[in-house]
Every structure is written in C-alpha cells, then in structure tokens.
Amino acid sequence: xNQDWEPVKIRPKTGSRKADVNAAVRAGGAxxxxxxxxxxxxxxxxxxxxxxxxxETDVLAHATVSMSLSKSIQxxxxxxxxxxxxxxxxINEKPAVINQYEAGKALPNSQIISKxxxxxxxxxxxKK
Numbered sequence: 001x002n003q004d005w006e007p008v009k010i011r012p013k014t015g016s017r018k019a020d021v022n023a024a025v026r027a028g029g030a031x032x033x034x035x036x037x038x039x040x041x042x043x044x045x046x047x048x049x050x051x052x053x054x055x056e057t058d059v060l061a062h063a064t065v066s067m068s069l070s071k072s073i074q075x076x077x078x079x080x081x082x083x084x085x086x087x088x089x090x091i092n093e094k095p096a097v098i099n100q101y102e103a104g105k106a107l108p109n110s111q112i113i114s115k116x117x118x119x120x121x122x123x124x125x126x127k128k
Contacts, residue, residue, distance in 0.1 A: 062107055069113075069124060070104040076120040077102075091115035 077087050077098075084102070088095040093112060100106035101116075117124050 065101055065104055065106050065108045067104050068126065069108075070102050072122075072124045073098075073116060073120075074102045076116075076122045076124065080120060087116065087119060090119040 077084070082090070084098040085095045088098045091112070093115070097106065097112065101112070113124060
C-alpha cells in the first residue's frame with residue numbers, strides 16, 4: 001500500500017580528490033598537497049629491528065637428515081630391489097619425500113623414518 005514506484009536514478013560519483021585538486025589549480029588558487037608515505041599499509045619504515053637483521057652475521061639453517069641415514073635408506077631400498085616410488089607407496093608417502101631423504105635435504109621426521117624401517121625391515125637409525 002505504501003510502496004514507492006518512482007524510478008531510481010543511479011549516478012556515478014561526482015568529483016574525485018584528484019579532479020578537485022586539478023580544478024583548484026586551473027582556477028588559480030594556491031593548492032598544497034601532501035603525499036602520505038605508507039598510509040594505509042602494514043609496512044613500517046625506520047623500524048629498529050631492520051638494522052638488527054641487517055647486522056646479523058649468523059647463518060641459520062634447519063637440521064636435515066644425516067648423510068649416514070640417507071645412505072642407509074638408499075642401501076636398504078636397493079637391497080630390497082625397490083624403486084623410490086615403490087618405497088613411497090609402501091609407506092604411503094610421495095616419492096619426492098623419499099628423494100629428499102636420500103639426498104639428505106629432508107627435515108627429519110621420526111614417524112616417516114619409522115615407517116621406512118618397518119617397510120624395509122631394518123634399523124636405519126644408529127644409536128648414539
């Protein structure tokens with residue numbers, strides 16, 4: 001009963017900030033604009049921690065599997081006449097994981113190593 005059936009006209013926004021500045025310059029007015037560096041962003045400039053990071057000389061790296069472990073995995077796999085893909089399928093992992101372990105580039109995961117020991121039927125880790 002109280003519905004308004006008048007047409008609604010949608011117009012684009014009028015006057016952007018840049019257009020307002022340009023109009024003021026054309027009119028001959030003195031316009032001072034200021035660019036805010038880093039406004040609306042998460043980055044900080046001049047942070048004290050940046051200089052600490054630049055001065056850091058230590059080389060930090062994750063511990064990877066030892067070469068003795070990688071060689072023992074490879075030897076046990078070859079003795080069983082399995083490919084990397086067959087070993088990966090036996091332990092339900094991707095072949096790339098086996099490749100990383102044998103290359104000595106993988107981060108050691110005791111669960112994966114235990115799976116390989118069970119599948120290959122040998123102890124791969126040496127007690128210290």
